[in-house]
Amino acid sequence: MMTDKRVYTFGAFQLDSQQKILLREGERLPLHPKTFATLLTLVESGGAVITKDELLAKIWPDTFVEESSLTKNIALLRKALRNGHDHSDYIETIPTIGYRFIAPVRMGDTENRQAGEAPQEATAITEPNHASPMPLPWRRHWLWGLCAIAFLCCVAAAMYWRRPSSTPAPITSIAVMPFRNASGDAEQDYFADGLTEHLIRDLSRLKDFKVIARNSAFRFKGKPVDWRTAGAQLNVAAILEGSIKRSGDRLQINVILRSTRDGRVIWASERNDKDLADIIAIEKEIGCSVTANLQAILCNDESSRIETNNIEAYLAYLKGLYQFNLRTSTSLKKAISYFEEAVALDPNFAEGWAAVADAYFVGKWYIPLPPEIVVQKGGSAAQRAWALDQHSAHACSMMGIYLSDTKQQAESDKFAAKVPLLNPNFAQHYHSMALYLALIGRYDEGIRFIKKTQQLDPLSLVVNTDVGYAYYIARRYDEAIAAYRHALSLDENFSLAHLLLGLALTQKGQHDEAITEVQRATDRGSEYLAALGNVYARAGKRTEALAVFQQLQQLARAKYVPPYQIAWVYCGLGDVEQALPLMQQSIAKNVGVIDFKHHPIYEPLLADARYQELLRKASFPW
Numbered sequence: 001m002m003t004d005k006r007v008y009t010f011g012a013f014q015l016d017s018q019q020k021i022l023l024r025e026g027e028r029l030p031l032h033p034k035t036f037a038t039l040l041t042l043v044e045s046g047g048a049v050i051t052k053d054e055l056l057a058k059i060w061p062d063t064f065v066e067e068s069s070l071t072k073n074i075a076l077l078r079k080a081l082r083n084g085h086d087h088s089d090y091i092e093t094i095p096t097i098g099y100r101f102i103a104p105v106r107m108g109d110t111e112n113r114q115a116g117e118a119p120q121e122a123t124a125i126t127e128p129n130h131a132s133p134m135p136l137p138w139r140r141h142w143l144w145g146l147c148a149i150a151f152l153c154c155v156a157a158a159m160y161w162r163r164p165s166s167t168p169a170p171i172t173s174i175a176v177m178p179f180r181n182a183s184g185d186a187e188q189d190y191f192a193d194g195l196t197e198h199l200i201r202d203l204s205r206l207k208d209f210k211v212i213a214r215n216s217a218f219r220f221k222g223k224p225v226d227w228r229t230a231g232a233q234l235n236v237a238a239i240l241e242g243s244i245k246r247s248g249d250r251l252q253i254n255v256i257l258r259s260t261r262d263g264r265v266i267w268a269s270e271r272n273d274k275d276l277a278d279i280i281a282i283e284k285e286i287g288c289s290v291t292a293n294l295q296a297i298l299c300n301d302e303s304s305r306i307e308t309n310n311i312e313a314y315l316a317y318l319k320g321l322y323q324f325n326l327r328t329s330t331s332l333k334k335a336i337s338y339f340e341e342a343v344a345l346d347p348n349f350a351e352g353w354a355a356v357a358d359a360y361f362v363g364k365w366y367i368p369l370p371p372e373i374v375v376q377k378g379g380s381a382a383q384r385a386w387a388l389d390q391h392s393a394h395a396c397s398m399m400g401i402y403l404s405d406t407k408q409q410a411e412s413d414k415f416a417a418k419v420p421l422l423n424p425n426f427a428q429h430y431h432s433m434a435l436y437l438a439l440i441g442r443y444d445e446g447i448r449f450i451k452k453t454q455q456l457d458p459l460s461l462v463v464n465t466d467v468g469y470a471y472y473i474a475r476r477y478d479e480a481i482a483a484y485r486h487a488l489s490l491d492e493n494f495s496l497a498h499l500l501l502g503l504a505l506t507q508k509g510q511h512d513e514a515i516t517e518v519q520r521a522t523d524r525g526s527e528y529l530a531a532l533g534n535v536y537a538r539a540g541k542r543t544e545a546l547a548v549f550q551q552l553q554q555l556a557r558a559k560y561v562p563p564y565q566i567a568w569v570y571c572g573l574g575d576v577e578q579a580l581p582l583m584q585q586s587i588a589k590n591v592g593v594i595d596f597k598h599h600p601i602y603e604p605l606l607a608d609a610r611y612q613e614l615l616r617k618a619s620f621p622w
Contacts, residue, residue: 007108008043015043029080034059038073042091042101051098053235053455074099171294173236175212176200178221182245192244194318195283202287204425212236213427215460231260234458238266240290249276257290267293280307280314313345317352324359332363350389356381357398370560371589375405393423427456431463434470441598443474461487465497472504473598480504495521499531507600511539526555530565534601537572545569562586571604579605587618
């Protein structure tokens with residue numbers, strides 16, 4: 001390739017792309033191959049901003065690495081480029097987005113040049129013949145003319161290298177913005193939201209293609225979408241926008257696919273006066289048209305598997321999705337009801353069964369549901385989904401969770417390994433794996449997985465909070481606190497982040513601030529009370545802690561409260577004798593057991609031989 005022979009000159013430096021060397025005034029500077037590749041990518045960008053994700057994908061194409069590796073490369077480059085007499089700035093940081101090479105660059109060629117030889121200038125200017133000097137006025141005019149010619153050559157070269165390519169660069173990342181409900185009826189929100197989520201799940205199955213997860217895309221719901229803002233915040237090259245108007249059994253749908261690089265409309269479509277019964281086919285057609293215009297392949301013999309031919313089952317499923325994503329105790333109960341209605345209407349609706357399983361597994365924490373109900377109903381739904389469709393990443397993921405909950409860890413790991421092959425953008429899977437790995441003591445892997453999730457779901461409150469949780473489990477409390485505060489910068493009222501921030505601050509001995517944070521999480525039910533009791537106890541406020549314990553006991557008479565949550569108060573008080581029986585009850589019911597060996601809240605128990613024996617008898621696979 002021609003690019004492999006180029007030599008770039010900037011300031012006192014020459015960058016030889018063929019021999020992979022950097023020279024400063026003819027002296028070779030040692031650079032690690034990855035550091036050299038980073039510099040070459042920036043130099044070849046022509047002054048354009050290169051995002052962090054683009055750099056990571058180009059420099060480490062087959063490996064998942066943390067952003068810190070890129071930051072280290074940039075730091076090494078800046079040090080190398082400032083080591084000599086030239087202290088110019090060459091690399092500009094674009095906060096939260098990426099980097100840009102800002103120095104003027106001249107380009108030459110390595111053709112016919114020997115190794116170690118200083119690169120030749122792209123254009124040589126011949127010196128005048130001093131044996132017969134020109135008269136001074138003519139020499140001045142000649143010099144001005146030569147400068148003008150050189151200037152015009154530079155302008156022409158710049159115009160050539162910056163001119164738009166006849167073939168735009170391929171787009172390999174996209175966000176589907178929440179479709180606008182144009183019906184004027186808030187009751188139809190579920191329909192627009194469901195269509196959006198359906199498209200996200202369809203597109204996310206594309207290989208070598210980044211699709212932003214639902215949670216981050218829906219941060220833009222109800223807001224005017226500016227393609228520049230969306231492109232920068234979500235780090236994608238394209239966005240899909242749309243509106244849907246439902247009137248009875250008639251539909252009007254408008255869709256626009258737009259580049260975030262320049263705002264160019266790549267594809268647009270208007271589907272007016274369609275039948276509601278055609279909605280599944282319309283969704284599939286939109287997905288196919290989008291990928292065709294992105295030069296990706298989606299519509300083949302194994303196209304979208306989410307469909308059912310029963311429109312009533314599909315509408316019940318969409319209503320379930322809407323309630324599922326509200327993530328409250330009440331909404332999850334409604335979600336389970338809608339999903340179960342969907343599979344009752346169509347017993348062969350595989351995605352409906354996967355959704356039933358998902359709602360039960362999530363409901364275990366949010367409602368909370370008794371573990372035996374979760375294993376029975378959630379596990380049965382997961383098995384049914386997988387039996388109906390063994391190409392579904394969602395069904396595969398649910399099987400992995402079910403097998404883990406029933407301590408069939410070796411089989412669970414096999415299913416977990418299959419999910420990315422079926423859907424490389426399934427953020428929910430990476431999220432689950434991150435928490436699982438952190439909680440079984442594989443802290444570094446858990447952090448890597450949650451960072452991967454964050455790339456696919458950068459604006460999700462839950463994901464950004466669980467970045468902190470992965471650090472918290474690893475006892476990296478300062479980083480946990482920073483991550484929780486970042487999540488709260490996205491939404492200062494997000495109660496889960498307040499609750500977990502309180503627990504992390506307690507570990508740092510910042511008890512007053514910890515109490516304040518947990519008190520802002522009152523909508524978390526029994527979990528809130530348990531955490532508040534723990535931080536009161538850790539702060540030495542025994543009376544307040546015991547008062548919270550009484551509230552938990554009273555609540556447990558009215559609804560299910562996991563025994564381990566009551567044990568949190570005793571762990572805070574250091575009362576192992578009272579905590580042990582409660583932990584034994586939880587282990588016997590197989591609820592929350594994955595947390596019991598590595599979660600910092602149980603540290604008073606971990607030093608007790610009886611507790612260790614309890615864990616051993618429970619046959620923990622980790």
